[in-house]
Amino acid sequence: MDIHNSSPEGRITYHFVWGPMRAKSCLTGEVARRLEALIAEKAHEQAFQPVTLVVLPDRVYLAAAAPPTLAPHSIVCQVKAYTSRVLRDEFPELMRIPSLWTRAYLVMAGEQLDPEEVFRRFEATQPQRRPRGRPPKVRTAFESCGEGGNDTPGDAEA
Numbered sequence: 001m002d003i004h005n006s007s008p009e010g011r012i013t014y015h016f017v018w019g020p021m022r023a024k025s026c027l028t029g030e031v032a033r034r035l036e037a038l039i040a041e042k043a044h045e046q047a048f049q050p051v052t053l054v055v056l057p058d059r060v061y062l063a064a065a066a067p068p069t070l071a072p073h074s075i076v077c078q079v080k081a082y083t084s085r086v087l088r089d090e091f092p093e094l095m096r097i098p099s100l101w102t103r104a105y106l107v108m109a110g111e112q113l114d115p116e117e118v119f120r121r122f123e124a125t126q127p128q129r130r131p132r133g134r135p136p137k138v139r140t141a142f143e144s145c146g147e148g149g150n151d152t153p154g155d156a157e158a
Contacts, residue, residue: 018105025057
């Protein structure tokens, strides 16, 4: 029996979310349309079926039905590697970031998962981004009194 041509009942539905490096909002317009086509190509080659694909400007959500012999890590790594290479070749503006995709991704298994729930869990795993620029200068309690630097414990007795 060929496991890749088995019935849909023998497949596992994986929900993937990943994003571009530095959370750039670069997945818009023609880039988003080309990304969808590339994921469909890779799905045919890798023998999984894309159930749902949502491309946001800074996130990608893919629900894929795959045979149990196909590891989810293999699916997402091959999709990310293939799409990164082709998109960066076709769209030179994507070469401004060091890598198109981050290494991070979230995968959840199950048929009844909602894309919003998967996005929420992905956001919860992401580290807080620092704001751009220099951090504001932190004033100590001593500086906020307006007394300057002349008050030391030894000066009071002299």
